[in-house]
Amino acid sequence: GQNIDQPTEMTATEGAIVQINCTYQTSGFNGLFWYQQHAGEAPTFLSYNVLDGLEEKGRFSSFLSRSKGYSYLLLKELQMKDSASYLCAVRRRGSARQLTFGSGTQLTVLP
Amino acid sequence: EAGVTQFPSHSVIEKGQTVTLRCDPISGHDNLYWYRRVMGKEIKFLLHFVKESKQDESGMPNNRFLAERTGGTYSTLKVQPAELEDSGVYFCASSQALTRLAGAFNEQFFGPGTRLTVL
Numbered sequence: 443g444q445n446i447d448q449p450t451e452m453t454a455t456e457g458a459i460v461q462i463n464c465t466y467q468t469s470g471f472n473g474l475f476w477y478q479q480h481a482g483e484a485p486t487f488l489s490y491n492v493l494d495g496l497e498e499k500g501r502f503s504s505f506l507s508r509s510k511g512y513s514y515l516l517l518k519e520l521q522m523k524d525s526a527s528y529l530c531a532v533r534r535r536g537s538a539r540q541l542t543f544g545s546g547t548q549l550t551v552l553p
Numbered sequence: 554e555a556g557v558t559q560f561p562s563h564s565v566i567e568k569g570q571t572v573t574l575r576c577d578p579i580s581g582h583d584n585l586y587w588y589r590r591v592m593g594k595e596i597k598f599l600l601h602f603v604k605e606s607k608q609d610e611s612g613m614p615n616n617r618f619l620a621e622r623t624g625g626t627y628s629t630l631k632v633q634p635a636e637l638e639d640s641g642v643y644f645c646a647s648s649q650a651l652t653r654l655a656g657a658f659n660e661q662f663f664g665p666g667t668r669l670t671v672l
Contacts, residue, residue, distance in 0.1 A: 446595075475660075482665070483665055484556070484557070484644070484664055484665040484666065485596075485644070485663045487660050487662070490660070529596065531596075539584070539601070539651075539659065540586060540598040540601055540612070541586075541588075541598065541661060542598065543588075543595045543597070545595040546595065
C-alpha cells in the first residue's frame with residue numbers, strides 16, 4: 443500500500459516563507475505532485491518532481507528526496523491569496539497512473 | 554481553453570435514491586479519472602478511463618457505483634442506491650494521452666467537484 447503524511451494545518455504571516463513537508467512510502471514511485479486547492483474549487487497543479495532536487499517556479503519551489511521518501515513545498519513572499527489547502531500526491535508506475543493523495547495541509551496566511 | 558467541468562455542483566438526495574454525476578473533460582484528453590473525498594479524509598482514486606475503456610476501477614467502493622464513458626468524451630458516475638456513507642465531494646480529472654509530447658509528468662487537470670449529500 444501507500445502512506446502519505448503531511449501536517450494538517452499551518453499558519454504563517456504575509457510576506458514570510460513557509461515550508462510544507464510531505465513524507466511517503468510507496469513501491470514503484472513515479473513522481474510526486476503538489477496541488478493547491480481553495481475551498482470549493484478544483485485542485486490546481488503547482489509542481490512535479492520525479493528526480494531528486496529542487497524545482498523552482500516563481501514564488502513556489504518543490505524539493506524531492508527519493509531515498510528518504512520526502513518532499514517539501516516552499517512558498518516565498520506569502521500573500522493572503524495563498525491561504526488554501528496544499529495537497530501532496532504520489533504516482534506509481536503502471537498503466538493507470540492514478541494519484542494517491544495525502545490529507546492536505548490547510549495553510550492560513552495572516553496579515 | 555475550457556477546463557474540466559462537472560455537473561451538478563451540489564446534489565442532496567435521500568438514502569436509497571439514485572444520483573448521476575457528469576464530467577466533461579478537457580477536449581482531446583484521452584485519460585479521465587474519478588476521485589472522491591469523504592469528510593475529513595484524503596482524496597481517493599475511484600477509476601480511470603482511457604478513451605471509452607475502463608483502465609482501472611480498483612478504487613470503486615462497491616457495485617452500487619457505475620461509471621461510463623460512452624464515445625470516449627464525457628463520463629457519468631451513477632450511484633444506485635445511495636447510502637449515507639456516499640456523501641462527499643466527487644472530483645473528475647483528465648489528462649492527455651501518454652506520448653512524448655505530453656511530457657513526463659502528464660499533469661491531471663481537476664474539475665471543481667460535485668458535493669453529494671445523502672440524507
